[in-house]
Amino acid sequence: MDLSNISPILLLASLMVAATPILLAAIGELVVERAGVLNLGVEGMMMTGAITGFMIGHATGSAALGFVGAAIGGAALACLFGILTQYFLSNQVATGLALTLFGVGLASLLGEEYIGIRAPAVASIDIPLLSQIPVVGPILFQHDAMVYVGLLIVLAVWWFLKYSRGGLVLRAVGENHDAAHALGYKVTRIRMMAIMFGGACAGLGGAYLGMVRVPQWTEGVTAGAGWIALAIVVFASWRPGRLVTGAYLFGGIGVLQLNLQAARAPIPVEVLSMSPYIATIVALVLLSARKSGRSTAAPAALGQPFHASR
Numbered sequence: 001m002d003l004s005n006i007s008p009i010l011l012l013a014s015l016m017v018a019a020t021p022i023l024l025a026a027i028g029e030l031v032v033e034r035a036g037v038l039n040l041g042v043e044g045m046m047m048t049g050a051i052t053g054f055m056i057g058h059a060t061g062s063a064a065l066g067f068v069g070a071a072i073g074g075a076a077l078a079c080l081f082g083i084l085t086q087y088f089l090s091n092q093v094a095t096g097l098a099l100t101l102f103g104v105g106l107a108s109l110l111g112e113e114y115i116g117i118r119a120p121a122v123a124s125i126d127i128p129l130l131s132q133i134p135v136v137g138p139i140l141f142q143h144d145a146m147v148y149v150g151l152l153i154v155l156a157v158w159w160f161l162k163y164s165r166g167g168l169v170l171r172a173v174g175e176n177h178d179a180a181h182a183l184g185y186k187v188t189r190i191r192m193m194a195i196m197f198g199g200a201c202a203g204l205g206g207a208y209l210g211m212v213r214v215p216q217w218t219e220g221v222t223a224g225a226g227w228i229a230l231a232i233v234v235f236a237s238w239r240p241g242r243l244v245t246g247a248y249l250f251g252g253i254g255v256l257q258l259n260l261q262a263a264r265a266p267i268p269v270e271v272l273s274m275s276p277y278i279a280t281i282v283a284l285v286l287l288s289a290r291k292s293g294r295s296t297a298a299p300a301a302l303g304q305p306f307h308a309s310r
Contacts, residue, residue, distance in 0.1 A: 074203020
């Protein structure tokens with residue numbers, strides 16, 4: 001095994017890129033769950049966003065338009081989930097799983113003619129002065145725009161939930177929708193907006209995988225990233241700050257296992273490939289073994305249907 005070719009600086013820089021799609025999908029799901037809705041269709045929305053973004057990006061030659069299309073595609077599929085669960089009161093778990101199957105199948109069907117085709121290039125941004133700082137510059141300040149967009153979205157969500165009146169209302173809906181309704185808040189409307197925001201973020205995460213991480217269309221490009229995003233929301237105890245840590249942890253494990261494969265580590269490739277998923281399971285087991293407390297408690301109304309006539 002030759003570890004001399006593994007650059008710590010390059011490894012840490014790649015970690016930020018690898019964590020971005022998971023971070024985008026997870027922050028969207030966090031908002032959805034804080035509103036009291038459990039959407040297990042993250043993988044399907046990511047796949048829909050991936051193929052939508054790839055198709056639009058390939059047709060226009062613009063990666064930016066591709067990301068916009070991906071957000072719209074993910075939000076559209078999430079809207080379908082919202083209509084079924086919030087207006088027709090279908091079971092959220094079953095509907096979310098069906099959404100994943102539908103999104104993966106749709107992406108597979110639409111992506112047949114794009115297999116092997118490269119996506120439009122996404123340019124990196126060298127932030128003036130900061131990118132020239134030794135060690136820190138290449139790690140933090142020489143990435144594409146979506147890396148920074150993802151971090152800005154997390155920061156905005158943190159501020160929204162913690163300091164804004166809208167965030168307080170969203171959290172109130174997630175904790176006790178009946179009480180929020182009694183106070184005059186439009187519970188269904190608030191949840192629909194949260195669901196569509198989550199779908200847009202998942203779509204962006206899927207497009208990032210299909211246009212940056214794997215810059216050509218490949219069937220099943222998300223490779224379970226949506227399920228990892230769902231796990232990270234629980235791992236983070238529904239807190240945006242912890243969510244960043246979780247996304248970077250699992251993204252880093254993914255990058256590390258690829259580098260170990262390249263270094264011919266004496267570990268079976270299959271074991272290295274499944275290491276991010278093993279880490280997810282271990283983290284959830286350790287979390288569940290802790291004493292239950294408010295810091296790890298899920299929103300009280302999570303997964304519960306709401307009907308205004310009750």
